[in-house]
Amino acid sequence: MLYIVYLIIYGFILTAGLGLIASWIDRKITARIQYRKGPPLLQPLIDIIKLLGKETLIPKGASKTMFILAPVIGFGSVVTVSTLLWANNNNLFSSFLGDIIVVLYLLAIPSLSIMIGGFASGNPLARVGSSREMKLLLGYELPFVLAILVPIIKSGFSLKLAEIIGFQAQNGAVAGYASGILALIVCIFCMQAKLGLVPFDIPEAETEIISGPMVEYSGTGLAIFRLMKNMLLFTLPFFLIVLFLGGLKFNGISILYSVLKYIVLLLIITVIRNTNPRLRIDQAMRFFWGPATVVAVVAVILAVLGK
Amino acid sequence: MPKSVIPIGPYHPLQEEPEFFTLTVDGETVVDIDVQVGYNHRGIEKLSERRTFDQSTFVIERICGICSTSHPFAYTRAVEDIIPVEVPERAKYIRTIIAEGERIHSHLLWLGLAGHFLGYNTLYMWVWKLREEILDVMEILSGNRNNYAMFKPGGVRRDIKSEDIPLVIKKIDSIVPTLDRLKKAILDDPVLHARLKGIGILTREDAIDYGALGPTSRASGVAKDVRKDAPYGAYDKVEWDMIVTETGDVFEKVIVRVLEVYESIKIMKTCLLNLPEGEIDLNIKDIPPGEGIGSAEAPRGETFHYVRSDGTNRPARHKVRAPTFMNLPTFKVTVIGETISDATIILAAIDPCYCCTERMAVRNTKGKKIYHGQDLIRLSQEKTEHIKRKMGIK
Numbered sequence: 001m002l003y004i005v006y007l008i009i010y011g012f013i014l015t016a017g018l019g020l021i022a023s024w025i026d027r028k029i030t031a032r033i034q035y036r037k038g039p040p041l042l043q044p045l046i047d048i049i050k051l052l053g054k055e056t057l058i059p060k061g062a063s064k065t066m067f068i069l070a071p072v073i074g075f076g077s078v079v080t081v082s083t084l085l086w087a088n089n090n091n092l093f094s095s096f097l098g099d100i101i102v103v104l105y106l107l108a109i110p111s112l113s114i115m116i117g118g119f120a121s122g123n124p125l126a127r128v129g130s131s132r133e134m135k136l137l138l139g140y141e142l143p144f145v146l147a148i149l150v151p152i153i154k155s156g157f158s159l160k161l162a163e164i165i166g167f168q169a170q171n172g173a174v175a176g177y178a179s180g181i182l183a184l185i186v187c188i189f190c191m192q193a194k195l196g197l198v199p200f201d202i203p204e205a206e207t208e209i210i211s212g213p214m215v216e217y218s219g220t221g222l223a224i225f226r227l228m229k230n231m232l233l234f235t236l237p238f239f240l241i242v243l244f245l246g247g248l249k250f251n252g253i254s255i256l257y258s259v260l261k262y263i264v265l266l267l268i269i270t271v272i273r274n275t276n277p278r279l280r281i282d283q284a285m286r287f288f289w290g291p292a293t294v295v296a297v298v299a300v301i302l303a304v305l306g307k
Numbered sequence: 308m309p310k311s312v313i314p315i316g317p318y319h320p321l322q323e324e325p326e327f328f329t330l331t332v333d334g335e336t337v338v339d340i341d342v343q344v345g346y347n348h349r350g351i352e353k354l355s356e357r358r359t360f361d362q363s364t365f366v367i368e369r370i371c372g373i374c375s376t377s378h379p380f381a382y383t384r385a386v387e388d389i390i391p392v393e394v395p396e397r398a399k400y401i402r403t404i405i406a407e408g409e410r411i412h413s414h415l416l417w418l419g420l421a422g423h424f425l426g427y428n429t430l431y432m433w434v435w436k437l438r439e440e441i442l443d444v445m446e447i448l449s450g451n452r453n454n455y456a457m458f459k460p461g462g463v464r465r466d467i468k469s470e471d472i473p474l475v476i477k478k479i480d481s482i483v484p485t486l487d488r489l490k491k492a493i494l495d496d497p498v499l500h501a502r503l504k505g506i507g508i509l510t511r512e513d514a515i516d517y518g519a520l521g522p523t524s525r526a527s528g529v530a531k532d533v534r535k536d537a538p539y540g541a542y543d544k545v546e547w548d549m550i551v552t553e554t555g556d557v558f559e560k561v562i563v564r565v566l567e568v569y570e571s572i573k574i575m576k577t578c579l580l581n582l583p584e585g586e587i588d589l590n591i592k593d594i595p596p597g598e599g600i601g602s603a604e605a606p607r608g609e610t611f612h613y614v615r616s617d618g619t620n621r622p623a624r625h626k627v628r629a630p631t632f633m634n635l636p637t638f639k640v641t642v643i644g645e646t647i648s649d650a651t652i653i654l655a656a657i658d659p660c661y662c663c664t665e666r667m668a669v670r671n672t673k674g675k676k677i678y679h680g681q682d683l684i685r686l687s688q689e690k691t692e693h694i695k696r697k698m699g700i701k
Contacts, residue, residue: 034428034431124311198426207425208647276498278425280649
């Protein structure tokens with residue numbers, strides 16, 4: 001019963017609220033960079049409530065079950081990841097061995113759900129978008145996993161998130177080491193791709209394939225996908241903070257420090273997305289398998305050497 | 308992998324115009340393209356025949372919202388060619404100033420949109436902010452931000468006040484530093500280089516074969532510009548350079564347009580500073596029977612107008628050829644073989660203006676039946692009846 005409560009309160013309500021605020025900050029900063037006014041604070045929430053009230057259309061020739069299930073699967077995995085992260089961060093209940101691997105798997109599921117939804121809709125544009133999503137997933141997973149090896153090696157080959165946080169509490173953040181900062185940089189790029197933001201918004205390229213896999217979604221399905229993306233905008237930086245920056249603490253003055261960590265990561269995401277054009281899928285793959293993987297491997301070697 | 312069809316249009320966020328491209332793709336690679344226009348035929352030529360020569364200018368101006376001066380420019384030149392007359396010097400200068408102002412705003416508009424097509428919305432907004440300045444200049448000069456209504460057969464409709472000139476020059480100068488920064492940001496951005504270099508190459512031979520016009524041809528090394536080849540207005544009286552580059556890829560098209568903005572600023576300033584005194588209008592009363600042609604270099608290429616007069620106060624026939632009509636077929640050589648991602652920016656690289664190109668096209672793939680005006684009206688009525696029946700409306 002306790003788990004359910006944590007799932008709802010931390011995994012869903014808190015993460016969704018923070019995610020919506022993050023989405024607002026991102027939109028507002030983007031607007032200010034572009035000399036626009038930007039949306040009011042509640043706009044992301046209003047968007048989702050509005051979408052929930054709209055009719056859900058299922059295209060002819062779509063695989064109905066998968067089309068409806070896809071957003072739910074993606075959303076469920078994000079809620080689970082958030083719960084796990086919050087649990088480890090706050091020491092709410094004892095975690096289990098290998099939870100970092102579970103988190104890694106669960107973080108791949110939102111991309112998979114988008115892909116499944118796209119293929120299930122039967123739209124040619126969605127199909128192109130889904131195949132791009134698949135390529136991108138293959139591209140960024142390799143450097144992402146390599147980079148995540150660094151905090152694992154640093155904390156003495158621990159596969160428990162709680163132990164990684166504990167290690168950082170005693171020895172300082174992983175990002176304080178040369179290997180840690182390299183791995184964090186690689187992870188930030190992978191995060192950008194996971195979030196589907198410029199320059200890696202290739203699967204959803206609005207001006208090319210009209211938001212790709214999402215093209216047939218309307219109403220509730222789209223609302224769930226939107227909420228999932230907004231939650232990821234909080235969860236992914238949170239994951240990196242847990243791994244590299246010592247987690248979020250909420251006692252006394254460290255609240256400010258925690259907020260600062262998150263806001264800096266969010267700012268980096270926003271700045272990258274506003275100062276770059278979209279890459280082509282082959283260029284993105286070349287980037288992830290080329291420089292990103294090389295840097296990640298260097299980081300792993302440095303970590304093994306104790307740097 | 309089986310081939311599939313990716314539709315771009317008739318409604319697509321790429322370009323907010325009624326165009327329809329059928330891309331046949333193999334995976335991500337485009338193997339064939341079919342272009343269809345004709346969704347928004349407005350019958351401007353026919354409308355023009357039902358207006359007087361003076362009124363037609365306003366209709367013609369509305370062919371295109373962006374190059375709204377090049378069409379009246381070509382049209383008035385065609386009407387003046389019928390008589391034939393030379394417009395006063397001052398009118399020529401004013402026409403040149405307006406045409407160049409339009410070129411600046413049009414190129415900036417395209418630059419912003421190109422950024423948007425690449426997902427670079429910051430560039431889009433920044434360039435469009437810069438464009439506001441030039442729209443202000445046009446408002447000072449003509450009273451309108453767009454559709455300036457400055458032209459009439461025989462001259463211009465409105466004079467430029469001498470007290471406005473210093474303010475206008477100051478405003479034009481004020482955009483140069485920002486433009487320099489943007490130029491640097493665009494030409495030095497490695498990601499933009501990666502996206503734009505070497506894609507959508509239109510070779511010099513293809514540019515000549517397809518009769519490409521304007522920046523599209525100049526980027527491919529074809530030095531073609533009506534302003535130099537057959538100078539009109541005040542273009543032969545001011546110093547300016549034609550921008551020509553070699554390879555013809557999308558990046559070169561960006562460069563040509565960015566550098567042309569500088570040339571336009573130069574022309575505009577020189578004309579404003581050397582504006583001759585005198586009349587601005589010939590007050591033409593009657594147009595004799597005859598034919599005339601007129602052309603003008605629009606921001607997208609040469610705009611060509613043909614007008615025939617039968618001695619009445621209305622054109623008996625008016626034919627318009629917008630530059631996109633010539634640039635459109637080049638997609639066959641530029642898009643095929645590229646990926647879908649690149650196809651969109653290549654389609655945008657000619658700075659297309661489909662609404663201006665719209666013309667009646669009757670497609671009949673079964674048999675050889677040819678439809679005439681009455682048949683089309685009957686078909687449209689039958690269709691309406693059919694839709695009514697389907698919806699259950701009596």
